[in-house]
Amino acid sequence: MPDDFSKLGADGFESLSQALALCVLGPGLKVFGDGPDGGREATFDGPVPFPDPQHPWDGPGVLQAKYKARPGTTQADNRWFLGRVKAELEDWANPAKRRVSYGQRPQYLVFTTNISLSSTPGTGSKDAFDRLMAEYQDRIGLLGWRVWDAEQISRLLDRYPAVRTSYAGLITPSEVIAELLKQLTNPIAVNVASPTVTVNVDARERTIRPGEPGNEAAFQTTVDAVGGADLLGDPRALVEQIGDGYVQPFDGGLTRVERILCAPAGYPVVAMDRMVWDQIQAVGGRRGGVEHIGFPLAPATGRPYIGPDWTEILLVGGDWGRPFRDERRGRLVRRCDGSAVWQPDIVFDDEASRTRGWRVDSRTDAIMDLRLAVSGHVLIRGDDLQITDDGRERMLDAVARSGLDDFLLVLRQRYGGRSRSGWSEVDEEFRNTGQQATYEYLVAGPDGRTAIRAGLQIALPTSYSVDAAVMAEVRIDFDAIRPSTTTANGYTPVPGDLAVTFDEILAFLEAGWSVCTSGLLVTASTDPLSLVPAGASRIEFYIENERPVNMGDPRPRQLLEMVDLAQLGRARVRTARALAVGITSPIGLTRQQIEPFAADALDHLGRSFGFARAGNRGRR
Known part of the structure; x- marks a missing residue:
């Protein structure tokens, strides 16, 4: 056979x-x-x-x-x-x-x-x-x-x-297993020799128990809370440990709807229909499921039960996402078409350095003064993803909707510059292929020199990678806007009226966050949420001085003269070369959903870099 x-x-x-x-x-x-x-x-x-x-x-x-x-x-x-x-x-x-x-x-x-x-x-x-x-x-x-x-x-x-x-x-073929089970479950007749009596002893024994040692009480509490055997029926197997949680299937009894009991270690047990469990396990494909996205948490109120009409399921554990207070947290959100979308909790961290040196134009003669950038890695699967001409058009439309074009227009008008071409492809070999899209937006200053150099870049995952590298940046040359001379203190001051304002910085962060987690992804798919996730996406936000003092630059700058961060409080560190914050983020968030978190990200940045009274400012 x-x-x-x-x-x-x-x-x-x-x-x-x-x-x-x-x-x-x-x-x-x-x-x-x-x-x-x-x-x-x-x-x-x-x-x-x-x-x-x-x-x-x-x-x-x-x-x-x-x-x-x-x-x-x-x-x-x-x-x-x-x-x-x-x-x-x-x-x-x-x-x-x-x-x-x-x-x-x-x-x-x-x-x-x-x-x-x-x-x-x-x-x-x-x-x-x-x-x-x-x-x-x-x-x-x-x-x-x-x-x-x-x-x-x-x-x-x-x-x-x-x-x-x-x-x-x-x-082993199923018919062979069936025959073995038949032999194992048939009564075993034991004939006891007697001149008058033959005793048949049925040796069958129930081998399925409600749980394993240490788990029965917790599982039984939920069994009783959701309706007992009338809803769940009998357990079909022992409790199984999967990752850092526990799972047990039930046959559904008279309802004939198979159900699952499960719990992350240390949390209450929750019951759900099998179809809900299958939706959770399907997230991320064959390398996803509860081991990676985490186990569902019981609802905060009511029965510890998740039915087929769920709209959002909170998750804890797994190895996707970034730990926050020693836990990884996320959620499943149900879309209008019934599909489940995994989203990690938004978490800020102080480890932003991985993409700091990345530039669209990295030539040494293209150095500017100030750099604002959102860059990072979106984790998605699919070695057949391609950047098409239609995808590039979708990307530029999404960038415009994100507010990045509006941000550039505000700067251009305030600095008296003029756009040379809008967004255009970078004309360098291998910068625009079926796997990569690279664009720049140049604004000339009053004397014709490049005053603003904005860039966009996405590199899709290859067949052995799950990283889509993404970046949106804006770089400013204040000397091309209004020249100034180096002082006796060894740096070149930036006139106060040219400094990028706090609201402008916030507007760029909101737009850049949207572009990197949605706007650039539409090059590969009309709907970023349809992409198969491979983990939590992480971006990094930078406010960076490209001409720091004491680095041999003929025109050094002070970072905190180029940006106005007074709303974060008094700066205790005046000579910082770069301010940065790391952000774990879902993909597909709208600009409106990002706005409150962008303000929180700047608060986190202020606290991390020692701004006095950071976090106590009023929201705009």
Whole structure:
């Protein structure tokens, strides 16, 4: 009877493929776990004892698993597999892909799949696979390849019984399991010899309990609170620990609606319909779910129950998001179409430095005086994301709606400058591709020199990355607006009326935050909220002096003369080179939703840099 791989799931099939590859290719195989892997489940660098010890593969190689969740007809399955292989080969052949530019092309490729490939000579998909690989042989530099389909994997499992045993519970055909269960659950008759009596002892015993030691009381409290067995029915399994929480399924009894009890460690247990649990587990795809986004919290009032009509679910734990007071918190929000969108809590931190040196124009002769920037990393999955011409138009429309264009207009009018072209693509090689968009907005001062240099940039994730790098910046050259001379104190003062005001700084932060977490993402999707998350996005806000004192610059500046931060209080540190704050943020927030948090971010910045009475100012 053939093995059944349908219960493995994608992660389980990858794990099975890795285990077999370790047996076949040897212990030198490097196995990759969850996370971005650049199209690799495992790699090796020969020699390896394959295809046979006398003719070993000797060179870099990659194992890639292709799992089809719902196999269909042989023709459709084979077409699906060959399409996936072709996509991988295209990526390996593309020098612009990070797996190539930052890695190494393989000389040997092994593909595994849970579908059965047809072996008809000449026309079967196994021969089609060989022909496809041969087409890319020279482009990639391949020396050898193999495919292990469902039949081949079954033969390998026969050869390596220890691997089969490890996965027996998931790959044993269901009819075999059913027969075993039938034998286990049938009454066992024990005949006691007696001249007059035969006693039948039913040895069946209920093995499902409400919980495991230490959990029964907490789970029982919620069982009673939501209606007991009338609503939940009987438990279908013992309590299972997943990540830092606990889960137990119930059959729903007479309601026939399966339900779940779960709780993050140290929190009350909450009950929910199975469909709600499935929605939570589906967030983030196969590398998401409660282990990453956190467990649902019980409602603050009423029954500890989440029904199918939920609108928002609070979450705690997981490894996505940034800890706040030793906890990661987030929420699921239900959209109009019924889909669930994960959002981390907005959290501020003092660790903003990762993107400080990033500029749209990084030439040394393009140095300005002041830089305002919002930049960071949006974590999303999808190696097929592309920046199209339509996406670029959507981006520029979204940037205008964010208020960034209005902010630039205010500065331009106040400084008496004139726009040269509006937003235009940066004309440098590889700055505008299918994966990257880079734009600048230049404003000339009274004497024709560039007085304002604004920039936008997004770099989409590649096949082995989940980071979309985003940036919105505005840089100002005050000397191109109104020249001044260096004083005896060693710096060049900025006239007070030219300093960027507090309200202007706040307006830029609101617009830049919106652009980086939504406006730039529309290059890849008409709806940023439809993108598959891979964690909490984090941006950094900078107010930066590009000409600090004592750094050898012929025209040094003082940061706090270029910006008016009096609303934050008295500055205790007068010579700071840069002020910054880190922000963990959801994607897809509107400008109106961002506004109150932007003010809080500036309060946090003020406290972090020692402004006296920071946090006590009035809101504008």
